[in-house]
Amino acid sequence: MITDSLTTQNNSPGDTSPLSLRTIISHNTLKSGVQEQACYVLLDISPNRDLPTSRLPLNLCLVLDKSTSMQGLRLQQVKEATHQIIDYLQPNDTFSLVVFSDRAEVLLPGQKNIDKPLAKSVVSTTQPSGGTEMLQGLLAGLKEIQGNRSDDSVNHMILLTDGQTYGDEDDCLAQAEWAGRSQVSISTMGIGADWNEDLLDAMANASGGVSTYIDFPRKIVDAFKATITELSTIVAREIILTVTPSEGLTLQEAFQITPHIRRLDISGSKAILGPLGNTGRKTIVMEFRIKTIPESGVKRLARFTVEGDVPTQAKQQSWAWTEVKATISSDAEVPPSIPPVIITTLGKLAIFKMQEKAMEDLEKGNIIAATSRLETMATRLLNLGETELARAALLEAGRLSRTGNLSAEGKKKIRYGTRSLSILPKEIQHD
Structure with missing residues (x-):
């Protein structure tokens, strides 16, 4: 389900937010009576098309x-x-x-x-x-x-x-x-x-x-x-995301996936996303865990509020909000229909997280586990066509198994290379 951007208005008729929000949810329908379910939400933040693009000093x-x-x-x-x-x-x-x-x-x-x-x-x-x-x-x-x-x-x-x-x-x-x-x-x-x-x-x-x-x-x-x-393209000097899950939902983790992958620290339900350019976007993927939902019907899962410091729009509101909903069904045969962009995102994110886990294993001295993760990473990267990065992961896996250490150069190549496995804007827009 793709939700078009929702922009709220301030007291001046016709004034809209300079920010545009779109959401994609992994499951249109959730099952009632299940003890715990996972649900993923993709939130895409971009500047409004009508926003002036004059260069800020x-x-x-x-x-x-x-x-x-x-x-x-x-x-x-x-x-x-x-x-x-x-x-x-x-x-x-x-x-x-x-x-x-x-x-x-x-x-x-x-x-x-x-x-x-x-x-x-x-x-x-x-x-x-x-x-x-x-x-x-x-x-x-x-x-x-x-x-x-x-x-x-x-x-x-x-x-x-x-x-x-x-x-x-x-x-x-x-x-x-x-x-x-x-x-x-x-x-x-x-x-x-x-x-x-x-x-x-x-x-x-x-x-x-x-x-x-x-x-x-x-x-x-x-x-x-x-x-x-x-x-030189910045129109919003700072973007702040606030996540408000509904009762019974917990935000497990969140990652920014464009323009590059990074883990977000959402302290007090807020995350600083940094500046936003007039030709850019910030895309966030969030994993929610949902406790037992006893009743059928339409349920709001979460609300997302995005604030932006937009100097050219000082007299207008600088925030926008949107929310995601799902249908709760008692039908045990409801088939999941996950949008392709969510599947692609989670696949690339899994490689990034595998790199994180490999480094954690290495710090704990678990050489065998770290080596295995790097080898698995290399296979998945090859499947994505990331030949050079796959080669780097495989070389470091061999080095690790022989010496018990990674090279400083190889470690950085893997870390920054997996961070670059972000999804393309067209993958979001055309889903």
Whole structure:
């Protein structure tokens, strides 16, 4: 069952929400008298087609690792990528640049309409030195962003590193959580294999940003370009989802599956989903467990409310809601009819969760179980046509069985590769 978007109106006639919601439920009909049943709901969030697409001003800070390990091609490509970011800026954008190693240095304090040739020359003079203390750079970058934010600015940090930060991981995560509460999203980027993907993932998720794995230095420019392009499409600076299950229903788990897969932490029935672009969408899949339903009839299962901070619609409501219902039947022969997009989604999600379980097994020292999961993953990935990722999983399974460890590079390839198994927008629209 596909439910068209429901947009509520405020007190001004004709004003509608800037957000469009659609839901797909796995089961139109549920059986009464069953002790417990599972039901899946796909929620698709996109900007309303009538929403103005004028570009919001950016308040962007780059926080870049310049430690000794960045020397050579890595730092060269970072400089080139930063030059391209500077070229992309418009006069009303605010730009700041922080570099860090053992300490942080603000090379370019935040300002609008920057002198681009001068800014590029400052970037070009950066030299590698020292170790990696990420917290210092993070604090300096957040200070620049906070000091230059405006009512309609998109506040964002690109944080790039190639190494482990030591002793300040908890403080880094706490600052990222604060950033998320303050509508500052953080794109974390790791180059090579020697960085903490758990930390960078957690920081990005906490702030509503995205974590990116860059395996080769020459991909740095593309990663920066993709980020600045996405920032330029943002129409809603923050999307917050509230899930309200009906009595007898429990939300077991939730995942965002577009533009990439990530597990959602729905604390107090709320989840921060980050910014939304005018050509993008966020799709969430949720698993509900339903206790015994004694009576037949139509039952509301859950209500979903989505709030968005949309600066161009300041005088209109910035939220929308929808709900899902199912028919409760006593007919024991009711056949399940699950939409293909739900089946596809759960299949890809199963591979992502298998990767999570394999890493958990490895941490517990259960090498045999972790190896088996990776081998099963490889088979399923081949069935999806994901040959390169399947090969990586199979190679790491062999390495794990021989040595008891995964390579740092292989672990990241599997983690970030399975995250990219998101469903396509057309799969949702045409279901």
